[in-house]
Every structure is written in C-alpha cells, then in structure tokens.
Amino acid sequence: DWNLSKDHPAASSSDIDYLLGHVNSVLNEPITRDDIQGVYAGLRPLLAGEDEATSKLSREHAVSTAVKGLVVIAGGKYTTYRVMAKDAVDAAVEVMGVLMERKVPPCCTENVPLIGADGYEALWNQRHHLATQHGLSVSRIEHLLNRYGALALEVLALIADKADLGQPLENAEDYLRAEVVYAASHEGARHLEDFIARRSHISIETAHRGALVVEEVAKLMGKELGWSRKQRAAEIEHYRKRVEAELHSQTMPDDETADAARMGAADVVPIDRSQH
Template sequence: MRPVALSPENRQAALDAMASAHLDVLVIGGGVVGGGVALDAATRGLTVGLVEARDFASGTSSRSSKLMHGGLRYLEMLDFRLVAEALKERGLSLQKLAPHLVREVGFLYPLTHRVWERFYAGSGVALYDAMSKASGYGQDVPLHRHLTRRGARRMMPALKKDALVGALHYYDGQVDDARHTMFLSRTAAAYGAHVASRTRVIDLLREGDRVVGARVKDLESGAELDIRAKQVVNASGVWTDETQSFAGERGQFHVRASKGVHLVVPRDRIRGESGLILRTEKSVLFVIPWGRHWIIGTTDTDWSLSKDHPAASRSDIDYLLDHVNRVLVEPLTHDDVEGVYAGLRPLLAGEDEATSKLSREHAVGTAVKGLVVVAGGKYTTYRIMAKDAVDAAAHGLSTQLDRHVPESVTEDVPLLGADGYQALWNQRHVLAGTSGLGVGRIEHLLHRYGSLIGELLDLVAERPDLGRPLTGADDYLRAEIVYAASHEGARHLDDALARRTRISIETFDRGTACAEEAAELMGETLGWTQTQRDNEIDHYLKRVAAERESQTMPDDETADAARMGAEDVVPVSTRTTEETTS
C-alpha cells in the first residue's frame, strides 16, 4: 500500500471513475462508519466509491468526546457484549490500527460514599480491566488503582476536599476523531476506493424494486452525475432517515438525534494530571485532558432542529459549568471557555423519552433490494459496524458477482501513518536535529501524522517559512495548513481550522486571528483567486460570529436560529435547495 493524497486532482479523478464505472459498493457518508465501510469493502477486493456532502467527519464524527473507550457505564446497564466488543476495538486501535492517533488517557472516578461504593465501583472497574485483558488487546493498558482522598487530591489538586472520600484511577483511550475519520477515508483510497467530499446525494437510482446507484451533485462545480453500483450502503448517521427516503420506502430503522455539547478550557484552569469522570443526575460527565486544554462534556438531550449545524445554548454551557464546578476548588466561568462544540449522536429510536437510555448498539438492514442501511452504534465500534454492513452488502452481491466475497480483514489493516510509527517515535530526537524543529514539535507531528511525518518535513525543507507556527495558533505549523489542502482533502478554510486542526475550539478567538494567513496558504495550494480567499475568510468569520451568538441564547430554538445565520460555504452558482445531505 502506498499513501494516496486526497488532493483536488485525486478528487476529480475519483468522480470521473465513479461516473464511468459500475461499482460493487457505493458508500453514502464520510463519517467514521462510512470511511470504515469503504476501507472494509476495498480490502475485500471490491470496487468502492464514497461520497460525502460536506467534509470528512464534518458531522458527528468530529464532535464526539474524543474517547476510544469501552463504555464503563454500560456495565451498570449489564450490556456486557457491547463493552467487551468496544474494549477489543479500543485495544486494536491503541496497539495496531492507529497508535499515532489513539493513546491511553487516565481517569479519576471520585467516590462519595464509604465502603460500599468502593466495593461496588471497584468491582465494576476490575471487571472492565479483566474484559480488556481477555480481549487479547489490552496487555499494555495499565490496571486500575484504588486511591485515598489524599492520594486522589495529590493527583488532582483541583478537587474540593469534600467532593470525595476516595477514588479509583483507571485508563481508557483517547482519539483525535476528525483526523482518525479522515485517515480512514484516505486509507480506503490507498486501497483503491474512489473518495470524494463536497458531493451530495440528491436521489437514489432505481430499476424496478432495486436500488442501483445514486445521483449526486458536485457542490464545487455544480455538475450532476449518476453513480451506478450493485450495492449502496447508507452510512449517513443522523441523516439516515432522510437518505433512506430517496428510496421511496419507509425505513425499518429510525434514528433519533441526541445533542452532546462540550466545552474546551485552558489546561492551567484545572490543576491536575488525570481526567475525571463524574456522575450526574442524568448520565456521566467527563473532564478530559486534551493537549494544552481540557474538554468538558457532555450533555445528552433530544434534538429535533437543524441537523446540519447543531447549536449549543447558554443553558447547555451553564449546565456543564454548574456540574463541573461542584467538585472544583476554583470554579470555572464563561470567561474561561475557549471553545464550544455541539454534535448529534445517531441513536436507534425507542420508546424511552430519555436519549441517555436509548441504544448505543447498531443495526444493519436491507429493507430495499440493493440498499444496505447501517445505523446507531458508537464511535469506538465503527469497525464492527462497517464489517456488518459490508457483510450485508456481500450477501446481496452473491448473485451478482462470479466470485466469493472474502471475509473482513480490517482487524489486520493499520491506517496510514501507523506502520513504522513506534520506530519514528523512538527517533524523535534525531528527527528534531535533522529538521531543525524542536522535540516537542516533532512529537506533536507524530501524534497527528504518524509515519507520514516525512511528507510534512519535506514541505518544511522545501519552504522553510512553512516551519513557522501560524500566527495566533502556535500549536500548529504553517505547513499543516498546506498539507491539509494538498494531501488531506481540505477544500475550504473551515475544513482546515475546524477538523484538520482544532484551532476553531482551541483558541479564545476561535481561529479568527489566523484565518487570513491560513486562507493565503490554502489559496496558494488550491489555486484560489483573491475573491475566493476573501469569501473563505468572510464565511469563516460569519460562522464564528453565529456560533458565539448561539451560545448566548437561552434555549435550543433561539440558539438554532442564531447558528443558522451563517450559511454553508458553497459557491453561489451551485447552491442547492435540497434539505437532505449525505
């Protein structure tokens, strides 16, 4: 396998190939499940296309808690199968599939009752560790420890003395969700899949009672094309019902959107070296280390408004601050919040009104011939969801191909950047010396690009000015913006600042200070005119302003109205009136 750049040229070649070929599988949706489906199908020897209406991971898959975890709280619900499955997937990603993007993170679980809670919670965490080891992929994850109150506060001085009587300390996994999702699609492309973002499905093609492909619109050029495929996989997450409706059938699965809101605050505002997991009256609340920041989340509330841009209201922010401040010596205020993001979880709809109790498990169905639908699930188990979806598609292909479709092999297929990562990590001091960059900078790049770091360092060697940090976002090099556009499929400024990097949530100005510089760098790579650069900057500034305004609104309805004040960055001549996106 050789790395493939998700360049503008590659995107056009992918669209041309999908228009001219009769694919085995067409995947709708460029989130973590869609990317996983494309990779699974391609590595089984099938011809594959993937289309995404916006950017890779632009929906749910860039707005999670950024955890690759087993789901400790599901043990309390007695969902042992889901936890065991997720723990195996966590270990696989940590050890083999994506060690450059997934790493261990420690959590402190404060105990508030003596004796019985330590036994009860300790038994659950011990079982969690045992299931991890039993999966065969948890050998390197440290076991949990019991701590006294003094020991816990030594680890987390930020905790109030009366907030706990003791604690448990255990480990889970953390992932850069947006980059991981992008790497899935890029790895699928390296195995031959045709991948195109900014390509919206506007209809499904039918022949009799069978779906035989999709009609799509290239939102960059306005061109429409028909993509024919023996099997279509609908992996569009919270848009599952809308995409399914193109088939003219009432789907067998119904997805309900649950809004999760997260806050980002500077690392120095909470003194401590471990994450926290806190019980709330509804669910759990995480305080997660994230580089020079903390992520605090999440809410879990029903959402029935715009799925394109879920909005966080002031009441969401107040809820999170109120709950975390109950245990902190120095309370957080709104002024401490650097960034806010809201995402929608695609839950399988049930009768329970509380979204926190709806199923995180997934389902796969083929209510319409030629159309496989995969719905529900959780980020960590994306690979299992993808395997099940391709298994269903393979069953449909059994009468259309003259060969047997092999079983899934993705358990043994590392993502791009994984091979050789540990060796390069061991050589990080050497890389720092030869590149002229600091060791900390090299570690940052290795955590984001893995063994593809050489492509970044080549850019810096060719253009030393790209080795400088972005103005106002010095965690990131100028080269990373260029690389996002040339190799990682970033088509617009928003793609680079919100997903290829995390500047939009990691700086108090939300990336507005570096927007002009980043647009200049992207424009050089993508051939933008000055007018296009100005439009990109203007759109980004309006997006930030709309998000800031929405976060001052008292409820979902007013927050949604404020956020919708900034439209998507789509050229005026190719705007579409369809409400449904892939």
C-alpha cells in the first residue's frame, strides 16, 4: 500500500540506485547518475488482497455494478484505457438498457481512430513536401507528425501565420515555439507545468528539468493567455520551486523523506484535499 502523497509521488535516492543497478546488470559499460537526464515516479492502481506481493498483483481491471445505478471500474493502466472504457460503458449501457427497456447498439471503439490518426499516413508520405513548404527540416516535420498526427497541420498553420514560432525553444531544441502556443490555444494548457511536464516531456528529457525554458515558455503562454506581468512571474517562480523540490526529493534516502521534500513545493492550483 502507498500511504504517502498520491498527487506527487517522488522517486527517492534508493529508487534511482535500484534502477541503475538493474540497468547496469545488462550493460557492458555501466552508467552512472551523471548519465541520467530526468527522473519520473508514478503510481498504478492494482487489484489485490491485503497481503499479496506486488509482483503477483493483477495488472488487469475489474468492473462492478454491486450498487444499483452505480458502475465502478478499478485497476488497469494507461495502455488499456480504451478497453477499460468499453467495459465500463458496456456495463452502464446494460443497466440503462434494462431500465429503459430498449436495446443499445454495441460498442464500436475499436473502429474509431484516435485524434490525429485520420489522414496521418497521407501526411507522412508528404513530409518532404511539408518540410519544403514550411521551411522546416524533414526530421522536424516527422517530430510534429509523431506528436500530433494529422493535427500537425494546425501547428504548422501557426508557423505560417507567424514565422518565428517555427524556431526551436532555446534550451529544449526538440520542441518548437509553436508547440507552446498550440498547447495553450488548443490543448487546454493553463500553467507552465501543463506544457513543460504534461503536453511535452521537457521536464524529464532535459538535465535542467525545464528550469531553463521557463522564461521563454512563460512569454509565449502569457501572450496567448493574457497573463499580467505579475502572473507570469508567479508561474516562473512556482515552476522553479517545483524543480527544486523534485531534485531535492531525489537525494532523499527513502520514500518518506522524498515525499516530504517533494511536498515542499505547493501546487500551482491548490488541491482541495477534503474531497480526497
């Protein structure tokens, strides 16, 4: 059981050593902490009895309708989210169908393409043309297609409208300035960490954990979202404190001390823990 923070699970120094040991057991040339670019920790909901070992816990999910009118799903993982949704909705539909005395069509999620999938193959075949058309490298177009699928055209439209958005971020060159604006205008990003840690992987792909892009990202997001100078400064300060807390937690010897260190940085939007 995990009895520490579920909002921000932190990797301790012993966690890092554990993974390094396993990785080095299969490498001819061992790596060290100096080779680590980023660290990430997360939690998974597992179905199990009170005393089962983690290795024996179920990686599957379960749907229950034990209480009339309430469908509950537990367990599972990101990679099976669509079948989880299908099973949960099927269970709810079955209950609704009985109550409404009518038949509901079967689920068709396996035939519904993901967002950005429709037209992806054709655009992939046109990537050299797209690169020439927008003044970008082919590898940059491939990056956009792999991140956004056919919606990459929307990102490219931002660049066509404002050429400087086609430039890479100064301290995270895998990402274009347009991707920051797109995250704010099309993907619901409202805070620096929404882009740096969620819409992109900058927080775990760069040794600085995103701390060196905050000024540039804040300027781009702030303009799109109408931030005041005070709001922009607050966002920058918050993200830097988040990075400091995460780095500090990764020097702690165990879960408890790592958790305490990570919780030293407040959430940019306070969480109402009375609802937990």
